[in-house]
Amino acid sequence: MSTDRGEPARQRLTRAEAKARTRRLLLDAAARVFARKGFAGASVEEIAESAGFSIGALYSNFGGKEALFLELMAERGLGRVSEAAQTLDRHEAGTGEAAAELGRLLVHVADKDTDFAPLQAEFWLYAVRNPHVLDTMATALREPRQALEGLIDTWLAERGAPADVPADSVATVVAALFQGLVRLRRVDPDSVPEELFGQALQWLFSGIGAAPAPARPADQD
Amino acid sequence: MSTDRGEPARQRLTRAEAKARTRRLLLDAAARVFARKGFAGASVEEIAESAGFSIGALYSNFGGKEALFLELMAERGLGRVSEAAQTLDRHEAGTGEAAAELGRLLVHVADKDTDFAPLQAEFWLYAVRNPHVLDTMATALREPRQALEGLIDTWLAERGAPADVPADSVATVVAALFQGLVRLRRVDPDSVPEELFGQALQWLFSGIGAAPAPARPADQD
DNA sequence: GTCTATAAACAGATAGAC
DNA sequence: GTCTATCTGTTTATAGAC
Numbered sequence: 001m002s003t004d005r006g007e008p009a010r011q012r013l014t015r016a017e018a019k020a021r022t023r024r025l026l027l028d029a030a031a032r033v034f035a036r037k038g039f040a041g042a043s044v045e046e047i048a049e050s051a052g053f054s055i056g057a058l059y060s061n062f063g064g065k066e067a068l069f070l071e072l073m074a075e076r077g078l079g080r081v082s083e084a085a086q087t088l089d090r091h092e093a094g095t096g097e098a099a100a101e102l103g104r105l106l107v108h109v110a111d112k113d114t115d116f117a118p119l120q121a122e123f124w125l126y127a128v129r130n131p132h133v134l135d136t137m138a139t140a141l142r143e144p145r146q147a148l149e150g151l152i153d154t155w156l157a158e159r160g161a162p163a164d165v166p167a168d169s170v171a172t173v174v175a176a177l178f179q180g181l182v183r184l185r186r187v188d189p190d191s192v193p194e195e196l197f198g199q200a201l202q203w204l205f206s207g208i209g210a211a212p213a214p215a216r217p218a219d220q221d
Numbered sequence: 222m223s224t225d226r227g228e229p230a231r232q233r234l235t236r237a238e239a240k241a242r243t244r245r246l247l248l249d250a251a252a253r254v255f256a257r258k259g260f261a262g263a264s265v266e267e268i269a270e271s272a273g274f275s276i277g278a279l280y281s282n283f284g285g286k287e288a289l290f291l292e293l294m295a296e297r298g299l300g301r302v303s304e305a306a307q308t309l310d311r312h313e314a315g316t317g318e319a320a321a322e323l324g325r326l327l328v329h330v331a332d333k334d335t336d337f338a339p340l341q342a343e344f345w346l347y348a349v350r351n352p353h354v355l356d357t358m359a360t361a362l363r364e365p366r367q368a369l370e371g372l373i374d375t376w377l378a379e380r381g382a383p384a385d386v387p388a389d390s391v392a393t394v395v396a397a398l399f400q401g402l403v404r405l406r407r408v409d410p411d412s413v414p415e416e417l418f419g420q421a422l423q424w425l426f427s428g429i430g431a432a433p434a435p436a437r438p439a440d441q442d
Numbered sequence: 443g444t445c446t447a448t449a450a451a452c453a454g455a456t457a458g459a460c
Numbered sequence: 461g462t463c464t465a466t467c468t469g470t471t472t473a474t475a476g477a478c
Contacts, residue, residue, distance in 0.1 A: 019443070038346060040262035043471065057444050059473070118349055121342050125259060128339055128407055138409035145412070172412050173421045176401030177394065184397050186349055188359035191366070191393050200394045204421070207428025240461070265454065276455085278462050286454070 023061050025051040027075065030068050035115035039069055039122055070133070073123050077140050088151055098155070099198035106178060106197045110185040117182050145171050159209040170208065174201065244282050246272040248296065251289050256336035260290055260343055291354070294344050298361050309372055319376070320419035327399060327418045331406040338403050366392050380430040391429065395422065 013021065029051035033042045044065050048058045062068040088098050109116055127137040149171040156165060177200060185192035234242065250272035254263045265286050269279045283289040309319050330337055348358040370392040377386060398421060406413035 015443070022443080036350065038259065038261050038350075040259050044473085045471085054445050055473085056446075060443060065472070118346055121346055124404060124408065125339055125342055129257065129259075134408060138412075141405075141409060142412070168412075169414075169417055169420065172405065172417065173398065173402075173424075176405050176413075177398045178401070179404065180397030180399070180401030181394075183345060183400065184362075184393065187345065187355060188362060191359075191363070191389075192397075193390075196390055196393065199390065200425070203394075203425050203428035205428065206431050207424035207426065210427050210431040236461070243461080264452085266452095275463050277464075280455070281461060 019061070022053065022057060026053065026058055026061055026068070027072055030072050031076065031119060032115060034069060034072065034122055035119040039126060069126070073126070073133075073137075076119070077123055077137060078144050086147075096198075096202070099201045100195075102178075102201065103194050103196070103198040106181055106185070107194050110182045110192075111189075117186055121183075145175055148174060155205060156208065159205055161205075161209045165208050170204075173204070240282065243274065243278060247274065247279055247282060247289070248293055251293050252297065252340060253336060255290060255293065255343055256340040260347060290347070294347070294354075294358075297340070298344055298358060299365050307368075317423070320422045321416075323399075323422065324415050324417070324419040327402055327406070328415050331403045331413075332410075338407055342404075366396055369395060376426060377429065380426055382430045386429050391425075394425070
């Protein structure tokens with residue numbers, strides 16, 4: 001309290017606030033560097049310097065490289081998936097409009113937020129390689145998918161599909177398709193035009209409405 | 222030629238054959254280790270030992286760690302995607318049966334061939350981070366997708382969908398969905414039951430057949 | 443709380459023996 | 461053609477100054 005001196009005191013940060021700010025800056029830098037170099041390929045030195053600090057600051061705020069990565073994973077493990085649900089919630093009516101909006105989201109994630117998909121892939125790889133993290137990720141991923149599920153319930157009712165169709169399955173399909181298209185677009189943009197995701201959703205929902213009870217896929221033998 | 226001595230000469234390998242065998246063993250070991258540790262996380266020592274050789278043998282057969290990785294990528298970059306198309310080609314008639322077959326393929330890739338998806342993710346990350354490899358991968362991925370496209374053309378005709386629907390878009394959607402579901406199943410198997418992929422395809426194709434010309438997604442303003 | 447300097451371990455790659 | 465030994469650079473993590 002009495003330690004501040006002739007300093008201009010530009011922002012007046014308590015030590016706790018300063019430390020929190022450092023942590024935030026380090027976390028953001030870590031997201032950048034991990035996305036661009038991968039978990040193993042990134043060095044703590046590059047992360048610290050990218051945040052404008054030195055290695056010492058990093059170790060004073062986090063247990064180490066792995067702890068920093070895990071904290072980042074807990075913070076943005078499920079990324080924009082929950083954002084997506086919220087964005088779509090505003091377009092309750094009009095599946096077509098919502099589909100177009102989803103198309104824009106895909107383009108944004110794939111083209112603009114260039115660090116997002118690689119970081120997500122890095123999280124996935126880490127989880128697959130570290131079984132005890134796998135469960136954490138599984139439950140973390142279920143949350144945003146349930147948000148999607150609520151939305152899909154609405155769409156389904158709107159389309160006149162019977163309660164017969166399990167909304168959680170549809171939500172899983174939509175989420176998987178989104179991820180797959182984002183990844184593909186990063187490698188070959190021409191093969192995934194902006195409208196493709198919306199188009200696919202139209203096909204999907206139209207098909208769900210058309211075939212009410214496809215419980216038995218095909219038993220023709 | 223005159224170097225072999227009292228050795229039992231079990232298989233009689235020429236030096237060229239022996240070297241080819243070493244390369245193959247190293248390549249296979251590299252696939253295992255890269256899948257489990259990642260490109261940066263894997264050490265050449267572990268790869269060499271996993272193949273039953275020493276570091277020297279690796280460097281005598283490949284330019285180095287990166288060259289080994291790139292060769293592996295060229296060899297199995299597109300993985301079972303082309304296999305999938307061939308498998309399905311046998312079930313020309315009966316979309317339902319083909320869908321069930323695809324479901325089994327997904328389960329196999331996700332559950333049995335545990336190294337496949339992580340290795341594929343590693344390839345993708347490498348391509349995204351090395352632009353000059355990106356183009357190579359884009360063209361490599363187009364090939365199996367065209368095989369899928371031919372198959373889809375058949376299904377579409379069978380379903381009575383007009384030529385209106387672009388088969389390449391459908392192929393892209395199917396491929397992206399497959400990849401997305403495989404990844405999700407590795408993390409949360411319960412959320413991706415064995416039949417889900419086939420089910421989703423049924424919905425999709427049924428929807429394509431139902432809505433003949435959805436060229437303009439939604440213009441209601 | 444953050445920085446500088448350093449310790450200790452490990453990586454990729456090479457040289458020469460066999 | 462493959463192995464052993466080694467060189468060189470880099471890495472994580474820590475200790476002590478400020």
